[in-house]
Amino acid sequence: MNVPFLDLKSQYLRLKPEIDAVFADIFEHSAFICGKYVNLFEKEFAVALGAKRFVATSSGTDAVHLMLWAAGIGPGDEVVVPVNTFIATAEGVSLCGATPVFVDNDPVSFNIDIGRVEEKITPRTRAVFPVHLYGQPMNMDEIDDIASRHGLMVFEDACQAQSARFRGKAVGTFGTAAAFSFFPGKNLGAYGEAGGISTNDEGLYQKMLRMRGHGSVERYVHDIVGHNYRMEEIQAAVLLVKLKYLDGWNARRREIADLYRSLLADLKEVICPVESADAYHIYHLFVIQVSAEKRDKLKGFLQERNIATGLHYPIPMHLQKAYAHLGYKKGDFPVAEKQANEILSLPMCPEMKDEQVEYVSANIRRYFHG
Ligand SMILES: Cc1ncc(COP(=O)(O)O)c(C=O)c1O
Structure with missing residues (x-):
């Protein structure tokens, strides 16, 4: 697949x-x-x-x-x-x-x-x-x-x-x-x-x-x-x-998010996105968190199985060269720095089929548990 x-x-x-x-x-x-x-x-x-x-x-x-x-x-x-x-x-x-x-980031909502x-x-x-x-x-x-x-x-x-x-x-x-x-x-x-x-x-x-x-x-x-x-x-x-399709597409994204969450629920190595109180999240991205040591290996493992993932975003703003003149340093924003090493954006679009979500989730499971 x-x-x-x-x-x-x-x-x-x-x-x-x-x-x-x-x-x-x-x-x-x-x-x-x-x-x-x-x-x-x-x-x-x-x-x-x-x-x-x-x-x-x-x-x-x-x-x-x-x-x-x-x-x-x-x-x-x-x-x-x-x-x-x-x-x-x-x-x-x-x-x-x-x-x-x-x-800095909120540790839960990003x-x-x-x-x-x-x-x-x-x-x-x-x-x-x-x-x-x-x-x-x-x-x-x-x-x-x-x-x-x-x-x-x-x-x-x-x-x-x-x-x-x-x-x-x-x-x-x-x-x-x-x-x-x-x-x-x-x-x-x-x-x-x-x-x-x-x-x-x-x-x-x-x-x-x-x-x-x-x-x-x-x-x-x-x-x-x-x-x-x-x-x-x-x-x-x-x-x-x-x-005219936007609301339907957003609803489908929410369904896919729920499916990911239910399929990954028992994996203690994976933190799924949490919808904030009173929020209607439209899952432009579905960003999970795993340990920093495992993140890049998991990304490579999924790539080998034809599953494309992304990093949004790998370098927080204060560590970008473009903003070096502002004088921030590593350690200034510990939550964002930690998340930048742990996040992984899974495939997400309304055209995705349930079987594709299941395939991605099964491979994440396989990575952690063989
Ligand atoms: C949070 C945020 N702000 C601004 C932009 C800029 O939008 P554009 O790429 O259309 O210039 C983007 C788009 O990637 C974005 O994600």
Whole structure:
């Protein structure tokens, strides 16, 4: 049996008639950037989230940068971010000329340790920027409580969490604004780079809309300095086709997560992900923990049996060369450092068959117990 990490090809084959039709329409009309499909996707995704507004962008990284930039994060500011994330969260802060201030992981959820956020707040702190990592929603009530006591903005990195919910409300609707990625491998993925920003703040929305297209509403008239962070029509068209399947796909991911958990339940060598209280986790990734000595060997063992796995992420932000200038050292974030050596992301996508989940689980069992 072969178990890929995710299976975009078979997803395309199932959607082929719909995708081919919208592509034909785009090529026929030959309008390629920020046209009718982008407009429609912005509206439909905002409705799906329950957000007032959505600005489509060229990637999740651009979404992170644009929302922080438009909200006024700048040189001298500090933004509190988790040390365990994809680098784009911290990069967005750096691109604004501000400083990311890292916080260790919660040992169970893999998300930022809320109990350690307050000790990082200084007079320069402007915002808290949690990540709903792997599709696991943060407790946004606790984040909001800290932010309102200290007068901080809240941004969400929802790049891995399209339609994940906390207390029944979609992530991306809690803070000042939230960034989404539609990178092809995400739960809602485009056929290239794509992202976007949700917000309930009309003023910020108008500013982001302008800054996404060189600070202009009228062609060649530029009111403010912006960038080119526009979404392509083909990406919006793919996302529109896929959006109606997202809830079903997320439900299937949750079924697969439950199946993994039940098949691995009695293996004391394996810790399966735990869904936080009041969270609707959408399992963008299913990340298990095993001992650091066994992790790479298990990965190799599974690879030999045609099972692809991943590491998300092998090096926490404070140990990346890109952030050496911030002066952190090994040992500063013990939970994230330990987890980085113990985590292993198992294959996860809605196209997975139960037999594939059983094959992966049986081989993990075989590795530990022969
Ligand atoms: C947590 C997080 N933030 C930001 C990004 C950036 O998104 P993109 O790859 O679309 O630029 C990603 C995507 O990988 C991500 O996982």
